Structures are given as C-alpha cells and as structure tokens.
Amino acid sequence: xxxxxxxxxxxxxxxxxxxxxxxxxxxxxxxxxxxxxxxxxxxxxxxxxxxxxxxxxxxxxxxxxxxxxxxxxxxxxxxxxxxxxxxxxxxxxxxxxxxxxxxxxxxxxxxxxxxxxxxxxxxxxxxxxxxxxxxxxxxxxxxxxxxxxxxxxxxxxxxxxxxxxxxxxxxxxxxxxxxxxxxxxxxxxxxxxxxxxxxxxxxxxxxxxxxxxxxxxxxxxxxxxxxxxxxxxxxxxxxxxxxxxxxxxxxxxxxxxxxxxxxxxxxxxxxxxxxxxxxxxxxxxxxxxxxxxxxxxxxxxxxxxxxxxxxxxxxxxxxxxxxxxxxxxxxxxxxxxxxxxxxxx
Ligand code: HEC
Ligand code: HEC
Numbered sequence: 001x002x003x004x005x006x007x008x009x010x011x012x013x014x015x016x017x018x019x020x021x022x023x024x025x026x027x028x029x030x031x032x033x034x035x036x037x038x039x040x041x042x043x044x045x046x047x048x049x050x051x052x053x054x055x056x057x058x059x060x061x062x063x064x065x066x067x068x069x070x071x072x073x074x075x076x077x078x079x080x081x082x083x084x085x086x087x088x089x090x091x092x093x094x095x096x097x098x099x100x101x102x103x104x105x106x107x108x109x110x111x112x113x114x115x116x117x118x119x120x121x122x123x124x125x126x127x128x129x130x131x132x133x134x135x136x137x138x139x140x141x142x143x144x145x146x147x148x149x150x151x152x153x154x155x156x157x158x159x160x161x162x163x164x165x166x167x168x169x170x171x172x173x174x175x176x177x178x179x180x181x182x183x184x185x186x187x188x189x190x191x192x193x194x195x196x197x198x199x200x201x202x203x204x205x206x207x208x209x210x211x212x213x214x215x216x217x218x219x220x221x222x223x224x225x226x227x228x229x230x231x232x233x234x235x236x237x238x239x240x241x242x243x244x245x246x247x248x249x250x251x252x253x254x255x256x257x258x259x260x261x262x263x264x265x266x267x268x269x270x271x272x273x274x275x276x277x278x279x280x281x282x283x284x285x286x287x288x289x290x291x292x293x294x295x296x297x298x299x300x301x302x303x304x305x306x307x308x309x310x311x312x313x314x315x316x317x318x319x320x321x322x323x324x325x326x327x328x329x330x331x332x333x334x335x336x337x338x339x340x341x342x343x344x345x
Contacts, residue, residue, distance in 0.1 A: 018042055019099070022176050024184050024212050028099035030113060030171060035164050037171060040151040045169025047147065047330045048162060053137055055083055055127035062120065062166070065092040068325050071255035071318065072096065072173060078266030082126035089125075089230055091266035093251060094259045096175040096318065101217045106248045106264040107235045108219060117166045118159075131159040138162070143334055173324060175254050176212075179312040184212065190312065196302075197309025204278070204296045204306075208250045208289070214313060219247040220289045223282030227265055234264070245287050257314045271310065275303050 018037045021028070048054065052061040065080050066072040072095035074080060080088035090106055104110040110119060120126040121134060138144040138157040145155035152161045182188035190198060201209075208220055219235050226233070226246065235244035248264045262268040268277065278296040282288070298306065 018172050019174065021099075021174055022181065022185070022212075025176070026100070026213070029102050029217075030099040032099075032171075035114060035167060037168055038151065040147075041165050041168045042172055043169075043327070044147045044151045045165035045167070046324065047143075047327050048166055049169055050326050050331055051334075053141065054121055054129060054134055056129045056133075057083060059083065060127050062117070063326065065120075065126070066095050068321075069258070069319060070094070071175070071258040071315075073259040075258075075260055078261050080126070082120075082123070083128045086125040088123075089232065090264050091261060094255055095170055096173050096254060097213055097252065098173065099171050100213055103217070103219075103249065107238050108249055109238050113167045113170065114163050117163050131162075134162065135159055141334070143330060169324075173318075175315045175318040177317040178254065178315040180211070181315070183312070191308070193305050193308045194312055195309075197305040197307070200298065200302055200306045201309050204298070205253075207291050209253050214253040215250045218250060219244070220250055221246040221248075221285065221287045222250075222278075223284070223288050223292050224263060224267070224277065225281075225283045227267070230265055232265065243287060246285060247287060253310060254313050255315055255318065256310060258319055271307060272303075275306070279303075 018039060019032070049062045049066075052058045052064070054061065060083050063072075065074045065082070067074060074092040077087075078091055080090065080092045082088060093106070098104075098113055101113070102111075104113065104116045105119070110116050118131065121129050121131065135157050138148075144157060148157050148161060149155035151165060154161075179188060183190055207216075208218075208222070209215055221234075224246070233245050235247040235249075236242065238244075256262070256271065260269055260271075262271075262274050268274050275298065278292070279298050280295070282292050282295050284293075
C-alpha cells in the first residue's frame with residue numbers, strides 16, 4: 001500500500017501515523033505543506049476542541065455540537081444549540097475526512113479549514129466569543145501556555161496558532177474502517193443483499209455520493225422543498241447567483257447511522273424518510289440536479305437492499321476511537337492544574 005508520505009513528501013515521520021489514508025482514497029485537497037501535522041499540535045487541537053473555554057460563558061465546546069459518538073455531528077436537535085441554548089439555523093454536520101473538502105459549511109461560505117473555527121467561536125448563536133478574549137483566557141489558564149510552547153515553540157497564545165491546532169486535530173478525523181473499507185481491502189466481502197444494494201446505489205446515488213468518500217463535496221439541489229420559516233437558499237446566500245439557489249454541499253454518507261437527523265436543517269430523522277424523499281417527494285425547480293429530474297424509482301425490497309449497503313458505511317472504530325475522544329487527563333484535571341504550577345504530563 002502506498003503511504004501518503006510517498007505521495008505528498010511532507011514531514012513524513014510525524015505525519016504518517018497521524019494521517020495515513022488508504023491507497024484507494026483520492027489525494028486530499030488540504031495543503032499539508034503549509035500546516036504539517038505534528039503530534040503536539042494535534043493534541044493541543046484536540047484539547048481545545050473539547051474545552052468550553054472557547055465560548056463566552058465557558059459552557060459550549062466544539063464537541064457540544066460535534067460529539068465523537070455521533071461521528072462529530074449532533075443528534076439531539078435538528079438545528080444546533082449554542083450558548084444560552086440559542087437555536088441556530090442549520091444542522092451540525094459530521095466532521096470526518098475534512099482534508100478532502102474544498103469548501104466548508106452547507107453553503108460553502110468558508111474556503112479554508114484553518115479559518116473555519118473562527119466562525120463558530122464568534123457566532124452569536126454558537127460560542128459568542130471574540131478571538132482576542134479567547135487568547136486572553138487561554139493565556140491565563142495554566143494548562144495552555146506550556147501546550148502552545150510544546151506545539152509551536154512559543155508559549156504566547158495566538159489566534160493563528162489556535163486555529164492551526166484545531167485544524168490539525170480535525171484533519172486526523174479520517175474514517176476508513178467501515179465494512180465498505182474492509183471489502184475494498186479484500187479482508188471481507190459484501191453479502192448478496194449488500195452487493196445488490198451497491199448496484200442500486202451506483203445507479204441512483206453515486207454521481208453525488210461516490211465511493212470511497214461518498215461525496216464529491218460539490219454543491220447540488222437534491223429537490224428538498226424550501227423550509228418556509230428558515231428560508232435557507234444555501235449557496236445562493238453566499239454567491240447571490242440565482243443558479244446557486246437551493247444548492248447545498250453534498251454531505252458524505254459515511255457514518256450516517258450515527259448522524260441523524262439528516263439534511264442541512266435536520267428535517268429527516270430516519271433513513272427511510274430520506275429514501276421516501278428521493279423516491280416520492282422531489283420538488284422540481286429551476287436548479288434541481290439533472291440526475292434527479294425524474295425522481296428515483298425503488299421498490300420496497302430495493303429500498304431494503306439499498307439500506308443494507310448503506311449500513312456498510314458505518315465505521316464504529318472511528319466513532320469509538322479513544323485517540324480522538326475527550327482528553328480526560330488534560331481537561332478533567334484542569335481545575336487542579338490551574339492552581340498548581342501547570343506542569344503538563
Ligand atoms: C452551536 C453548535 C456548534 C458549535 C459550538 C460548533 N459548531 Fe461547527 N458547525 C455547526 C453547524 C450548525 C455547522 C454548519 C454551519 C453552516 O452550514 O452554516 C457547523 C460546521 C462546521 C464545520 C464545517 C463542516 C463541513 O462539512 O463543511 C466544521 C469544520 C466545524 N463546524 C468545526 C467546528 C469547530 C472546530 C468548532 C469549535 C471551535 C465548532 N465547529 C463549534 C455547529 C456548531
Ligand atoms: C444530485 C445529487 C444527489 C443525488 C443523486 C443524491 N443525493 Fe443525497 N444529497 C445530496 C445533497 C445536495 C444533500 C444535502 C441536501 C441538503 O441538506 O439540503 C444530500 C443529502 C443526503 C443525505 C443526508 C446526509 C446527512 O448527513 O444529512 C442522505 C442520507 C442522502 N443524501 C442519501 C442519498 C441516497 C441514498 C441517494 C440515492 C438514492 C442520494 N442521496 C442521491 C445530493 C444528492
């Protein structure tokens with residue numbers, strides 16, 4: 001198997017165990033040369049990701065909306081809940097395989113992962129903080145200056161390094177251990193039902209959700225009727241171009257079983273409702289994708305086989321990976337370490 005280092009020739013020794021996608025994945029979009037992965041930066045990013053200190057009243061962390069057990073999505077609510085239980089306007093997407101995304105957010109508002117975290121930190125309905133204030137709080141917290149020193153060679157906390165560390169941690173969230181992957185590695189095989197589901201998938205879904213990432217990460221209108229309260233026109237909000245009306249970023253289908261509810265506004269709770277949408281309820285409009293103009297035809301049995309295939313995309317190793325879970329040793333002891341000399345284990 002070809003290792004990513006051989007392909008990208010960057011910081012080989014440190015990167016290889018932090019980011020080693022399988023050979024059947026395409027080359028990532030993220031330019032690792034400008035922010036080479038490093039284990040201390042990834043660790044710092046992980047701690048920051050789980051620390052509510054990034055929010056104004058220290059109650060909301062990134063993980064409040066992006067829980068590891070939901071493949072870093074959020075399942076309690078259709079729309080995200082931030083500081084003071086304020087309700088956002090969109091469903092928190094799963095975070096995985098982010099190195100392959102060209103744009104971020106459902107409407108593509110953000111072009112670079114290194115900048116993304118600024119959005120939730122400063123969003124009034126999410127963490128409602130300001131970068132200068134986050135920096136001030138982190139500098140006062142005994143835990144952080146030594147971690148910044150270890151990661152960046154300088155104990156001064158800067159917004160830029162904070163964003164880089166968060167991006168690094170998120171880049172390590174690679175899902176490639178679903179049953180689908182073990183079939184690709186020839187360590188397992190599909191059942192007859194899964195194989196039939198794969199054929200149907202290939203026929204009806206794979207132009208937008210192609211393997212092995214199960215998204216092109218481009219934008220499409222998949223025929224959802226406009227929610228008349230939220231009035232979310234997706235990509236058009238950013239480009240002001242009518243051709244982008246109702247186009248949303250195509251989400252990956254990896255780990256869908258952990259990430260309900262579905263779609264940009266979390267309107268569907270169950271995969272059966274998603275299939276009902278594609279087979280019965282596609283709304284025609286000027287920007288509807290041509291693949292969906294005639295709807296999707298699936299019999300009841302075909303739906304069952306398709307779901308059997310979709311189930312092979314769930315990666316429980318990813319969801320229960322201790323290496324990306326809440327960093328107990330750092331955050332549970334924070335109170336104690338703040339009052340001590342701040343030595344980091
Ligand atoms: C209050 C809930 C909430 C919090 C807190 C939150 N997010 Fe999000 N996140 C969302 C929602 C909702 C979206 C989709 C936003 C949109 O499309 O406009 C999102 C989108 C993202 C995306 C883009 C994913 C994609 O596929 O395009 C990334 C990356 C991300 N968040 C990382 C973070 C990080 C890092 C933090 C902490 C600094 C964080 N989020 C905090 C709710 C939240
Ligand atoms: C023309 C492109 C296109 C085709 C074909 C397509 N989808 Fe989608 N799919 C999308 C887009 C775009 C979204 C997000 C729409 C939104 O939230 O507004 C989406 C969302 C989904 C979601 C929700 C995922 C999540 O995390 O919220 C599922 C599940 C899904 N599609 C399954 C399928 C299946 C199964 C098929 C085949 C029957 C299919 N799609 C065919 C474009 C497509």
